[in-house]
Amino acid sequence: MSSPINSSPQQDNDDDDDVEWELQNNGLYIGSYSRILLLNAFVPIFAIVIFAVLALLPDLAWPIADFPSPYPSSFPFPLPEILISSAFFSLAHLLRVPLFSLASLLLPPESACLASTFIHVLITNALRLAALVILNVRHTMDYPIPTCQDPAFRTVWWLSLNFAEVLAPIVQGYEQLALYRDVMVPEGRETEFLERLKSDSLIEPDPALENPRPEHEILQGELEDEEAQSVESRIDRGLDELLVIKMRDELEEVYGVPVIKIPVFISCLQRFNSIVLSVGLTLLLSAAYLRSPLSDQGQLLIRNYDSSYISFVVTAPLVLLLHATLAALHSPALLPRVGVHTAAYVGVLLGIMSFFAGLAVWGALS
Known part of the structure; x- marks a missing residue:
């Protein structure tokens, strides 16, 4: 007598999984869109x-006693650093699609994705070095070598705190969530909606279902009010829905799962990774650059310390390798x-490692 009682919850769970699976096959997902937006507000x-x-x-x-600003009072620190870093990030971000399109002309899709990702990493780190040159960081240093007590440390620090790099993924995340606004089925109505879906009776969306629509919905029926709704408007609406369906499918191919199924905790980790990794890589790359003769920028400087290309030759490839590895992991080819x-x-792991390594090369951990 005990076995039927014990198997009943398991059977109910299996039935629920089957219902959810059938709904997802029709492009529908169980949950509340407003609740998803509320949870993602934590990101x-x-x-x-x-x-x-x-x-x-x-x-x-790492407080310092004196921090004279090299900029005019109308353009104070750290405004130049924020604007330059945001502008360079925007430039690199806009080059993603052209780089992939160019690589696709020469390579297979998967190889083109990885190749364009690596080229994008090269450009991003080259722009990091370009920001140091534009702000003339080497010639405003008070110490001969990079140290956290130098005002240049704060310049590099604010260059690494890329405001656009923080804002862009958040906006992109909400745009991706908006693609699922019309395909959410409230909890408790799954079976009812599935039965209506099987009977092909769902022609008009139910207001209580947050406007869910199956992906295979066919625009049909006669026009009841020719003045209110024309054929062209219905066709346009159908094309818009097909475009949204296509964008959802492409996103799910990139992530491997629907975006709404990604836990908020993981999204928070992604934002943490991007911020911390940017700081760590910028500190590492800038310290190696400022220790090398490359930072002379063609000017003759009196150096009272050993200067060589060794630090830059060693650090730059390691930074590129670390950055390229993480970028490849998040590429559509591997993710x-x-x-x-x-x-x-x-x-x-890699972000925290690069962060503390960057602090170490600037003497901030001693």
Whole structure:
């Protein structure tokens, strides 16, 4: 008598899984869109908190007595650093699609994806060095070698705190969530909606179902009110829906799972990774550059310390390798295989490692 009772919950779970699977096959997902938006509000809040903590960290952990600003009062520190870093990030971000299109002309799709990712990494780090040249960091240093007590440390720090790099993924995330607004089925109505779907009776959306529509819905029926709704408007609406369906399919191919199924915790980790990794890589690359004769920029400087290309020759490839590895993990060629969770956890480890390594080369840990 005990076996039927014990098997009943398991059978109910299997039935629920079958219902959810059938709904997803028709492009529908169980849940509340408003609740998903509310949960994802933690992502920008978390990113803002991390950004604020890192912005205050130099003054709290490594205060300096005198910090004269090299900029005019109408353009104070750190406004130039924020604008330059954001502009360079925007430039690199806009080059993603052209780079992939160019690589696709020469290579197979998967190889083109990895090749364009590596080229994008090269450009991104080259722009990091270009920012140091534009702000003339080497010639405003008070110390002969990079140190956290030098005002140049704060310049490099704010160059690494890329405001656009924080904002762009958050906006992109909400745009991706918006693609699922019309395909959400409220909890408790799954079976009812599935039965209506099987009987092909779902022609008009039910207002109580947050406007869910099956992906295979065919525009049919006669026009009841020719003045209110023309044939062209219905065709346009159908094309818009097909475009949204196509965009959802492409996103799910990139991530390997529907975007709404990615936990908020993982999205927060991704924002943490991008911020911390940017700081770490910028500190590493800038320290190696400022120690090398490359930072002379063709000017004759009196150096009272050993200067060589060794630090830059060693550090630059390591930075590129680290950055390219993480970028490849998040590329459409590897992310569905690796998984969003694994890529996020690897990003945390490498991001923290690069962050503390960057602090070490600037003498901030001693």
